[in-house]
Amino acid sequence: MAIKIYAFGGGQMVEAMLRAALKKGIIKAESTGVTDISANRVNYLTETYHLQASQQPDWSAVATADIVILGVRPQDNWQGIMKELVAHRYQKDVLSIVAGVTVNQLSSSDDLFAITRIIPNTLTDVAMGYSGVVKNDRANQTVIEEFLNSFGKVDYIDESLLDVFTGYGVAGPNYIYNFLISFTNAGVLAGMPRQQANKLALENLKAAAAFVEQSGKHPAELLDINNSAGGVGITAQHELDKSSFSAGIENAVLAAVKRTKELGKENTGD
Ligand SMILES: NC(=O)c1ccc[n+]([C@@H]2O[C@H](COP(=O)([O-])OP(=O)(O)OC[C@H]3O[C@@H](n4cnc5c(N)ncnc54)[C@H](OP(=O)(O)O)[C@@H]3O)[C@@H](O)[C@H]2O)c1
Missing domain, CATH: 1.10.3730.10 (ProC C-terminal domain-like)
Structure with missing residues (x-):
C-alpha cells in the first residue's frame, strides 16, 4: 500500500524526494499533501505532479499521514509547525530535513513524536547516494526506510557526524x-x-x-x-x-x- 506523506515546505529538496517516490510508486499523488506558504510553489506542485498542495495545512490529511516531512529552511518557522503538530495531536512519524536542527530540538516536551532527522542525498532522480539518518526510539524504521529507499540509500549515523556526512557524503x-x-x-x-x-x-x-x-x-x-x-x-x-x-x-x-x-x-x- 502507498505510504501517505504530508510535507510542510514544498521547496527544491522536498520536490526532489517526492518526485522520486512518485516515480517508484511508493507514494501516490492523490494521497500526498504539501503545504507551502508560496502560492507559486503550490501552483507549480499541483500542476506538475497533481499533488494535494495548499498554502494552509489540511489538518485532516495530516492526521492520516504515515510520515510528516518537515521540509522548510532552518531560518523558517519550523518551531511553529512542530507546535501545531503537537496541538493537533499528530503522533506518527516526523521526518525532518531541516539542516542544523537536532533530534532533541525537534522533540516535544511530552515526547509525542517519532522523529527521524536526515541529510538527504541529492541524486534522488537516479535513487543513488546515501542519506545520513538519525532517529529517536519511537521512529517507525520500516515505513521511513521504505520511503527513503525510493530516492537513495540509508546510512544510520551518530548525530555528531552529520556535518561531516554533509560536507563529505552529500557534497x-x-x-x-x-x-x-x-x-x-x-x-x-x-x-x-x-x-x-x-x-x-x-x-x-x-x-x-x-x-x-x-x-x-x-x-x-x-x-x-x-x-x-x-x-x-x-x-x-x-x-x-x-x-x-x-x-x-x-x-x-x-x-x-x-x-x-x-x-x-x-x-x-x-
Ligand atoms: N536543496 C538541497 O539540496 C538540500 C539538501 C539537503 C538538505 N536540505 C535542507 O532542506 C531544507 C529545505 O531546503 P530547500 O533547498 O528545499 O529550500 P527551499 O527550496 O527554499 O524550500 C523551502 C520552502 O518552504 C517554504 N516555507 C517556508 N516557511 C514555511 C512554513 N512555515 N510552512 C510551509 N512552507 C514554508 C518556502 O517558501 P518561501 O520561499 O516563500 O519562504 C519554500 O518554498 C533546508 O533545511 C535545507 O537545509 C536541502
Missing part, C-alpha cells in the same frame, strides 16, 4: 564531477576529441567503481596490478604522487565540513 557528487571534468580535459590536452574523451572518462569511472565493488579489493591492490615495472601506469602514478591531487581533495572536504558547521550556527543561532 560527494561535486568532487566526482570535478574529477570527471579534469580527467576529460586531460584527454583533450593529450589530443583526444572532447566527445570521445567524455565517453572514455565516464566509462572508466563507472567501470573502476564497479570493479572496486565487485572485486572487494582495495584500490591500492588494483593499482599494483595496473602499474607494471617501468610502464605507463607507474609513470603517471609518479606525477600524481608529486602533485597536490590528494591534498586538494582532502582540503576541499575539510573546507566543506567547516562551512556546514558555520551555516548550522548562523541559521539556528547557536
Whole structure:
C-alpha cells in the first residue's frame, strides 16, 4: 500500500524526494499533501505532479499521514509547525530535513513524536547516494526506510557526524564531477576529441567503481596490478604522487565540513 506523506515546505529538496517516490510508486499523488506558504510553489506542485498542495495545512490529511516531512529552511518557522503538530495531536512519524536542527530540538516536551532527522542525498532522480539518518526510539524504521529507499540509500549515523556526512557524503557528487571534468580535459590536452574523451572518462569511472565493488579489493591492490615495472601506469602514478591531487581533495572536504558547521550556527543561532 502507498505510504501517505504530508510535507510542510514544498521547496527544491522536498520536490526532489517526492518526485522520486512518485516515480517508484511508493507514494501516490492523490494521497500526498504539501503545504507551502508560496502560492507559486503550490501552483507549480499541483500542476506538475497533481499533488494535494495548499498554502494552509489540511489538518485532516495530516492526521492520516504515515510520515510528516518537515521540509522548510532552518531560518523558517519550523518551531511553529512542530507546535501545531503537537496541538493537533499528530503522533506518527516526523521526518525532518531541516539542516542544523537536532533530534532533541525537534522533540516535544511530552515526547509525542517519532522523529527521524536526515541529510538527504541529492541524486534522488537516479535513487543513488546515501542519506545520513538519525532517529529517536519511537521512529517507525520500516515505513521511513521504505520511503527513503525510493530516492537513495540509508546510512544510520551518530548525530555528531552529520556535518561531516554533509560536507563529505552529500557534497560527494561535486568532487566526482570535478574529477570527471579534469580527467576529460586531460584527454583533450593529450589530443583526444572532447566527445570521445567524455565517453572514455565516464566509462572508466563507472567501470573502476564497479570493479572496486565487485572485486572487494582495495584500490591500492588494483593499482599494483595496473602499474607494471617501468610502464605507463607507474609513470603517471609518479606525477600524481608529486602533485597536490590528494591534498586538494582532502582540503576541499575539510573546507566543506567547516562551512556546514558555520551555516548550522548562523541559521539556528547557536
Ligand atoms: N536543496 C538541497 O539540496 C538540500 C539538501 C539537503 C538538505 N536540505 C535542507 O532542506 C531544507 C529545505 O531546503 P530547500 O533547498 O528545499 O529550500 P527551499 O527550496 O527554499 O524550500 C523551502 C520552502 O518552504 C517554504 N516555507 C517556508 N516557511 C514555511 C512554513 N512555515 N510552512 C510551509 N512552507 C514554508 C518556502 O517558501 P518561501 O520561499 O516563500 O519562504 C519554500 O518554498 C533546508 O533545511 C535545507 O537545509 C536541502
